[in-house]
Amino acid sequence: MAIPDEEFLLKTTSACAGCPSSLILRYVTKAAGADTVLVIPACCTSVIQGVYPTTAMNIPVYNVAFASAAAVASGMSEAFRAEGRKTNVICYAGDGGTIDIGIQALSGALERGTDFLYICYDNEAYSNTGMQRSGATPLGAMTTTTPGGKKDQKKDLDAIVAAHNPVYQATACAAYPQDLYNKVEKALSIPGPKFMHVLAPCPPGWRFPSEKTIEMGKLAVKSGLWVLYERENGKLSITGASKAAMKKRIPVEDYLSVQGRFRKITAAETAEVQKTVEDTIARLQREVDGIC
Template sequence: MAEIPEEEYILKTTSACAGCSASLILRYVTKAAGPDTVLVVPACCTSVIQGIYPDTAMNIPVYNVAFASAAAVASGMSEAFRAEGKETNVICFAGDGGTVDIGIQALSGALERGTDFLYICYDNEAYSNTGMQRSGATPLGARTTTTPVGKTEFKKDLDAIIAAHNPVYMATACSAYPEDLYKKIKKALSIPGPKFMHVLAPCPPGWRYPSDKTIDMGKLAVKSGMWLLYERENGKLSITGASKAAMVKRIPVLDYIKVQGRFKTATEEDIQALQKSVDLGIEKLKKEAEGIC
């Protein structure tokens, strides 16, 4: 990864949990964005990771805002910078709870207005900061503190919702593939207008796996097809990175979920439903990438 700069904007004093992939994602996001960047962070794990001012781990400006308002704040901030002729990167860095559920109205509005910003949802598939409650991004069959015997609904298709807004650029990424993540952030920030990235962020305490297995967990997600890497630029979809191989041959979904304690109560029906959903989702993306639909 020689092209990734050595400069660090997330210092070694974070309050993150051991094995936290959200802080790893943020590290590469800020390396790609550089020092002329402002982060807008709603209530989420990052609000804790950054530490308490003045002993913050962030080496760039951060605005902590209300749960539902991140994209709205970023929209006004971007307009103010552009009015002054500044090209400062305005980046929302929000969890799935603040994106898929609580913040989706502000995000929709900012995308519809054509705000020049980058919105990043780091997705650990639960409200991890407040005790691992179920979110709209929690997968079918996963245990949380509010779904103790497993969630009975599928994960909300956030990417389909975002795609309906026709942003100039949107992409998925995973903390286990930092080079892919870095390149997509660089690309997104080079394009004026509204951009969105959805990044899988495995969470050791929430997903219930050993903290030294975070990278392995991300790779299993991609290799099983439970998480797909792609980008959509001006409506054109391209499969990227390790997901190209997963389109052809992938490991069973069971290999991914059996190493996570959160799926301990998942039923055979849940597992079959997840596998079917993955297979159908991959076929749909393949057809779109090939221009069939």
């Protein structure tokens, strides 16, 4: 599917150099089109959009409290549908506002069958407030609140969402815009609750050069640490570059070693991360094969 030329995210953002959130949002809005409302809780995007009336957003935006994005979107969607309008309602939230602070509202909206698309762009920490640890921070990663490296595994948000049986669920990555665009377009064509989890490699937080954002995303996918897939009415399909990674992957060390946040990760922790990748790949393959 060709990506349209029209832009809904203008060039006036106040994002960091190499910001993945801006890149992701650019393709999300291209897929969604003009008849769209964004609901954005406290996160990097609520800052990078700029200050009204010189905002970089070319579509309506509701900035809301950290915990309330999915609840606001739920009411908004009901109001639009009551008026017979098909306006796309999209929550666009970071991992802190999704995996931690906003998970209760997200769970409620999914359980109620809200007709909306919730997108979590995951930079694996509270990046907007100084890179503190979140439930999305992976094992071994240094943050300002885990200076010696996090000692816990990342929370499995996708399993939590899958337990709600949304009509459509997918993962994506800033490094693969066509895959991202296609999934957003498909999600918005389906009535009911939809969820997308998008990896957003963050240069200042992950401590890599700003020109390496795309490369970092590709390394995550090629190592199997981030698997691209979609689940439609419970049926899982592996998509894009992850089809190859399911069969042959680069070592996770190739991904971890080029990020400053992992400079204190131990050999045992690296081995544990590698084992987690292999276990996840095996589990997803069983689901694809229909044997789990």
